[in-house]
Amino acid sequence: MVEFTPRKKKKGTVAGLYIAAEKSFVTEAVEFLTLNYEGIPGDIHSGLLRKSGGREPWYPRGTEMRNERQLSILAEDELASVAADMNIPELRAEWIGGNIVLDGIPHLSLLPARTLLMFEGGVTIRVDGDNGPCGIAGRSIAAQFDGREDIEFEFPKVAKHRRGLVGWVERAGTINLGEEVTALIWEQWIYPD
Numbered sequence: 001m002v003e004f005t006p007r008k009k010k011k012g013t014v015a016g017l018y019i020a021a022e023k024s025f026v027t028e029a030v031e032f033l034t035l036n037y038e039g040i041p042g043d044i045h046s047g048l049l050r051k052s053g054g055r056e057p058w059y060p061r062g063t064e065m066r067n068e069r070q071l072s073i074l075a076e077d078e079l080a081s082v083a084a085d086m087n088i089p090e091l092r093a094e095w096i097g098g099n100i101v102l103d104g105i106p107h108l109s110l111l112p113a114r115t116l117l118m119f120e121g122g123v124t125i126r127v128d129g130d131n132g133p134c135g136i137a138g139r140s141i142a143a144q145f146d147g148r149e150d151i152e153f154e155f156p157k158v159a160k161h162r163r164g165l166v167g168w169v170e171r172a173g174t175i176n177l178g179e180e181v182t183a184l185i186w187e188q189w190i191y192p193d
Contacts, residue, residue, distance in 0.1 A: 002190070002192055004188070006187055007184070007185060008185050009183065010105045011105070011182050012104030012180070012181050013104055013180055014175060014178060014181060017032060017033045017176075018093055018099050018100075018101075019033065019040055020097060020099075025140060026097065026140060027093065027094045033100070034174045035123055035169045035173060035174070038067075039070030039169055044097075045070055045072070045099075048066070049064050049066065049067055050064075050067040066168075067168065068128040068168050070167065070168045071168065072165075073125070073164050074100070074102070074163075075102055075103070075109065075164065076103045079091045088148070088151070096137040097140075098164065100125075102117075102181060108165065112185065112188055113129045114126065115183055119175050119179055119181050120179050120181070121173055121174055125169060128167050130163065130164070132156075132160075133163040138155035139152045
């Protein structure tokens with residue numbers, strides 16, 4: 001028998017906004033983000049399309065596909081808990097390519113695919129799914145701590161299911177710091193065998 005969990009909403013606030021404007025993985029803090037249907041104009045992950053890579057082994061590398069990874073969304077509490085588990089004083093969103101940091105939505109990284117993040121200013125981001133932690137982010141964090149090269153390999157293990165989400169712009173506009181956001185979580189179920 002299949003169990004269904006009803007639709008629900010969770011509210012939070014925008015605690016940080018960032019852009020990778022220099023064609024670098026590392027992002028920089030900004031006061032607001034203006035989004036179009038390609039994501040953040042000028043950001044390294046902007047675009048309606050992208051090339052497939054290691055995350056899509058069912059396509060030959062470099063196959064053109066829909067860009068469902070326009071934005072990286074993180075949670076303040078998850079960043080803090082990952083930092084504590086890695087025995088470092090902090091884990092900044094910038095170091096791991098974050099674009100939006102939210103506060104107040106528990107277990108943000110576990111929000112299911114299709115969740116809508118609806119910002120009070122009118123922007124809507126559709127969640128594609130969780131963002132698997134990788135060695136690139138681990139290297140970026142390790143570069144911040146002399147003598148802690150172990151972080152590169154530790155981060156992917158420690159941050160699993162706490163690395164945030166990736167998503168794409170469903171409704172364009174501007175997001176401001178401190179803005180309220182509502183996560184609209186659709187009815188859920190586990191597909192039966």
